[in-house]
Amino acid sequence: MQNNDLLAKIDAHIEENVDYWLEQLARLCAQPSVSAQNFGIAETAELVAAMLREQGFRAEVMSSDGNPVVYGEGDGTSDKTLLFYLHYDVQPPEPLELWDSPPFEMTRRGDKFYARGISDDKGHIIARLAALSAVRDVLGELPCNVKFIIEGEEEVGSIHMPAFVQEHQDLLAADACIWEFGGVDYEGNPTQSLGMRGICYVELSVQTASIDAHSGLGGSIFPNAAWRLVWALNTLKDENENILIPGFYENVLPPSDLDLELLGRLPDHSAQLQENYGLAGFLNGMTGGVELKKTAVFQPTCTICGLTSGYQGPGTKTVLPAKASAKVDFRLVPTQSPPEIVEKLRAHLDAQGFSDVEVKLLGGGRPAKVAPDHPFVKLAVETAVTVYGKDPLVEPIIGGSGPNYPFIHVLGLPVVSAGIGYPGSQVHAPNENMQLDYFILGIKHTAHIIEGFPRAE
Amino acid sequence: MQNNDLLAKIDAHIEENVDYWLEQLARLCAQPSVSAQNFGIAETAELVAAMLREQGFRAEVMSSDGNPVVYGEGDGTSDKTLLFYLHYDVQPPEPLELWDSPPFEMTRRGDKFYARGISDDKGHIIARLAALSAVRDVLGELPCNVKFIIEGEEEVGSIHMPAFVQEHQDLLAADACIWEFGGVDYEGNPTQSLGMRGICYVELSVQTASIDAHSGLGGSIFPNAAWRLVWALNTLKDENENILIPGFYENVLPPSDLDLELLGRLPDHSAQLQENYGLAGFLNGMTGGVELKKTAVFQPTCTICGLTSGYQGPGTKTVLPAKASAKVDFRLVPTQSPPEIVEKLRAHLDAQGFSDVEVKLLGGGRPAKVAPDHPFVKLAVETAVTVYGKDPLVEPIIGGSGPNYPFIHVLGLPVVSAGIGYPGSQVHAPNENMQLDYFILGIKHTAHIIEGFPRAE
Numbered sequence: 071m072q073n074n075d076l077l078a079k080i081d082a083h084i085e086e087n088v089d090y091w092l093e094q095l096a097r098l099c100a101q102p103s104v105s106a107q108n109f110g111i112a113e114t115a116e117l118v119a120a121m122l123r124e125q126g127f128r129a130e131v132m133s134s135d136g137n138p139v140v141y142g143e144g145d146g147t148s149d150k151t152l153l154f155y156l157h158y159d160v161q162p163p164e165p166l167e168l169w170d171s172p173p174f175e176m177t178r179r180g181d182k183f184y185a186r187g188i189s190d191d192k193g194h195i196i197a198r199l200a201a202l203s204a205v206r207d208v209l210g211e212l213p214c215n216v217k218f219i220i221e222g223e224e225e226v227g228s229i230h231m232p233a234f235v236q237e238h239q240d241l242l243a244a245d246a247c248i249w250e251f252g253g254v255d256y257e258g259n260p261t262q263s264l265g266m267r268g269i270c271y272v273e274l275s276v277q278t279a280s281i282d283a284h285s286g287l288g289g290s291i292f293p294n295a296a297w298r299l300v301w302a303l304n305t306l307k308d309e310n311e312n313i314l315i316p317g318f319y320e321n322v323l324p325p326s327d328l329d330l331e332l333l334g335r336l337p338d339h340s341a342q343l344q345e346n347y348g349l350a351g352f353l354n355g356m357t358g359g360v361e362l363k364k365t366a367v368f369q370p371t372c373t374i375c376g377l378t379s380g381y382q383g384p385g386t387k388t389v390l391p392a393k394a395s396a397k398v399d400f401r402l403v404p405t406q407s408p409p410e411i412v413e414k415l416r417a418h419l420d421a422q423g424f425s426d427v428e429v430k431l432l433g434g435g436r437p438a439k440v441a442p443d444h445p446f447v448k449l450a451v452e453t454a455v456t457v458y459g460k461d462p463l464v465e466p467i468i469g470g471s472g473p474n475y476p477f478i479h480v481l482g483l484p485v486v487s488a489g490i491g492y493p494g495s496q497v498h499a500p501n502e503n504m505q506l507d508y509f510i511l512g513i514k515h516t517a518h519i520i521e522g523f524p525r526a527e
Numbered sequence: 528m529q530n531n532d533l534l535a536k537i538d539a540h541i542e543e544n545v546d547y548w549l550e551q552l553a554r555l556c557a558q559p560s561v562s563a564q565n566f567g568i569a570e571t572a573e574l575v576a577a578m579l580r581e582q583g584f585r586a587e588v589m590s591s592d593g594n595p596v597v598y599g600e601g602d603g604t605s606d607k608t609l610l611f612y613l614h615y616d617v618q619p620p621e622p623l624e625l626w627d628s629p630p631f632e633m634t635r636r637g638d639k640f641y642a643r644g645i646s647d648d649k650g651h652i653i654a655r656l657a658a659l660s661a662v663r664d665v666l667g668e669l670p671c672n673v674k675f676i677i678e679g680e681e682e683v684g685s686i687h688m689p690a691f692v693q694e695h696q697d698l699l700a701a702d703a704c705i706w707e708f709g710g711v712d713y714e715g716n717p718t719q720s721l722g723m724r725g726i727c728y729v730e731l732s733v734q735t736a737s738i739d740a741h742s743g744l745g746g747s748i749f750p751n752a753a754w755r756l757v758w759a760l761n762t763l764k765d766e767n768e769n770i771l772i773p774g775f776y777e778n779v780l781p782p783s784d785l786d787l788e789l790l791g792r793l794p795d796h797s798a799q800l801q802e803n804y805g806l807a808g809f810l811n812g813m814t815g816g817v818e819l820k821k822t823a824v825f826q827p828t829c830t831i832c833g834l835t836s837g838y839q840g841p842g843t844k845t846v847l848p849a850k851a852s853a854k855v856d857f858r859l860v861p862t863q864s865p866p867e868i869v870e871k872l873r874a875h876l877d878a879q880g881f882s883d884v885e886v887k888l889l890g891g892g893r894p895a896k897v898a899p900d901h902p903f904v905k906l907a908v909e910t911a912v913t914v915y916g917k918d919p920l921v922e923p924i925i926g927g928s929g930p931n932y933p934f935i936h937v938l939g940l941p942v943v944s945a946g947i948g949y950p951g952s953q954v955h956a957p958n959e960n961m962q963l964d965y966f967i968l969g970i971k972h973t974a975h976i977i978e979g980f981p982r983a984e
Binding site: 105106107108161162164168225226227267269271278279280281282283284285286287288289290291292293294296297299300301303304307309311343347348349350351352353356362365366367369371373374375376377378379380381382383384385386387388389390391392394396397399401423432433468469470471496497498499500 | 562563564565618619621625682683684724726728735736737738739740741742743744745746747748749750751753754756757758760761764766768800803804805806807808809810813819822823824826828830831832833834835836837838839840841842843844845846847848849851853854856858880889890925926927928953954955956957
């Protein structure tokens with residue numbers, strides 16, 4: 071049973087200090103940290119460590135086989151330990167011309183704050199610090215030990231996180247974990263995610279000549295890298311969204327009855343999605359309901375994220391390109407894995423006559439899910455009811471990816487979400503933003519979980 | 528019968544003055560004139576007109592529906608008039624990182640001179656002026672009237688040239704025309720081109736959403752612009768180079784017996800092409816001979832010149848692109864025409880379910896050929912024998928395109944080529960260059976044609 075007076079004091083403390091935390095957030099957003107472009111990474115790791123120390127935690131910047139990882143810790147009055155997984159890197163800001171204010175300068179318009187990474191994931195770093203500060207100030211001490219692991223490669227596939235976790239199992243030992251995101255749906259209902267799809271992000275590239283040629287000279291007789299790429303991609307997926315790589319679906323587990331039951335309770339966001347993204351409709355004539363919800367998260371994907379070849383400027387250039395490449399993102403569902411998919415993709419391209427198309431794995435992570443009946447999951451759900459005044463929507467798995475596999479299956483932790491996001495956040499797109507009310511609610515929810523954690527059995 | 532002493536004097540004059548003309552060429556190359564990027568166009572037109580006036584010609588910059596056209600003229604001692612068609616615009620210099628010296632700064636390395644446009648087509652503008660200057664200095668006066676039409680949109684398809692010629696038929700009236708290019712093959716044999724393929728350059732674009740989405744969110748349920756583009760492109764041409772647009776080939780004239788005879792006399796450049804462009808081989812297993820030569824110029828093409836969609840930077844960005852586009856260049860042979868091809872392409876995309884793919888015509892021109900037995904063609908061939916000491920190779924049609932259709936079929940002129948090019952020029956590619964010896968030979972050949980022109984019947 072939680073102490074309502076105590077929680078009310080914590081909530082009041084959070085509201086009184088929101089301006090301070092917005093200043094801290096502006097400070098963090100002003101420091102670019104684009105992992106895909108290796109821009110500002112080391113500086114941001116140092117800044118995050120410094121911000122942890124300013125809040126009274128021990129913190130250090132640890133090296134990994136990739137970008138540095140910020141590790142932090144603090145002591146509490148129980149022997150329980152809560153781990154916060156977060157990331158300090160952000161997506162590239164491009165295309166810059168579609169931003170209404172500079173991406174690395176937090177800008178307020180109405181009740182929204184805009185900056186690259188403000189929702190994904192810098193606002194969550196600040197929300198965790200704000201929640202811990204409020205709980206500690208009100209209680210005098212933290213009720214549990216806390217650990218932070220704040221990585222710098224989440225936006226490029228967290229490629230070194232599994233090995234880092236494996237190597238530092240003792241350091242990271244804990245009893246539960248709060249994930250890097252969380253928030254509300256279109257109606258302001260809090261959401262709870264119990265798993266994530268995996269990812270296998272590859273670059274397909276082909277080179278047919280040492281230099282570009284004049285299209286009038288070579289058009290009829292030279293191989294063309296752009297055509298080779300188009301034909302190769304075309305063999306990967308048909309117009310009905312069937313992925314044509316032999317064996318691609320063989321390790322796909324269908325959703326369980328409980329998964330489908332949880333999906334059935336979730337609201338139908340199809341109309342809002344259509345409006346937010348300006349879609350004429352969904353793939354394969356889907357219009358909403360459980361079918362759309364199920365497809366969105368329980369189906370693996372093959373998404374072209376980028377295409378590049380030849381001349382792309384204004385007007386015309388009559389060139390026959392020597393090189394072409396595509397970025398392709400496969401989202402995986404239990405129990406698919408990146409090495410399996412890369413192997414099957416390579417075999418498929420070879421069998422289709424595309425040995426000239428190179429496959430390079432740029433990022434990968436396995437899919438993972440948490441058991442819905444764990445006491446820590448129940449705590450996260452019950453505290454959400456208190457903070458948001460609404461029943462949370464429990465998602466058995468979400469469409470996105472993250473390195474939750476090693477946390478769930480190596481460290482053996484229940485992992486829950488709590489946070490500041492909302493569907494209009496435009497994460498990964500221009501004008502990424504957060505809304506002030508959801509920022510405050512996300513801090514409160516985090517604080518209530520911390521307060522109740524020592525008693526959750 | 529030409530006067531050998533006179534020609535020897537002209538040749539000597541050309542050799543004595545080569546440094547002056549190299550300086551003029553450096554001056555012209557230093558002025559960027561990228562029509563695809565609307566960069567330096569007006570400035571270059573004024574510079575070219577000024578350079579004509581410095582050589583004693585009347586010159587003016589005329590407006591057109593597109594970029595300005597430089598018109599020039601000068602009087603001679605006969606009533607015959609020779610028209611020079613040239614262009615002052617150049618291809619974009621990108622990719623800049625592949626240039627070994629700045630593209631807009633003529634740089635000598637050994638006997639080669641490097642700059643964007645040095646061969647295509649600024650070196651030819653200078654070669655015409657150098658030839659006219661030599662003939663006039665040696666003869667005292669020009670033996671014929673001359674006219675210049677120097678346009679600024681050749682590299683973007685000369686889209687306004689047909690209408691300009693149509694509108695200014697009286698101004699441009701002449702008896703023969705020297706085209707903007709010419710030169711030698713891999714063995715240094717002079718070449719003579721009797722026609723050019725047409726071009727129909729389109730942009731295919733598709734938009735499936737108002738903004739990009741997170742690939743984890745939309746990958747299974749949102750339409751993806753890049754996939755739509757790949758699937759649409761795939762319907763245009765198969766892996767055996769068959770263009771699949773219904774009716775595409777119906778206006779294609781096969782080569783005549785004379786065309787094939789001319790092709791048969793041409794040397795086989797397949798080995799040099801393979802080496803220069805670093806090709807593993809030619810399309811469809813072709814290895815050379817008349818089949819390769821015939822395919823290279825008498826087959827229409829469908830070339831992807833550029834692909835663009837989504838994220839193209841380093842590393843990964845997990846984005847589902849809202850927009851995708853391709854630049855596609857169709858080379859046409861007699862009697863295909865751009866409007867016909869655009870119409871058939873549109874109908875094909877609609878029939879294949881790709882009404883969402885927009886087609887925009889960016890540039891077009893019809894194919895055209897000159898009769899090989901015209902006296903002016905014979906003059907161009909005979910003078911080449913004198914200058915180069917070798918029989919010229921007569922190409923019935925070449926793979927490239929240009930606005931020769933209105934000159935041949937509206938003005939009714941025989942059109943021949945003469946110039947400074949060689950197969951290593953890298954036109955349209957980084958490190959475009961010319962070789963000093965071929966520059967001098969191209970000037971001499973042009974001068975000999977001018978000298979003999981009044982007597983050619």
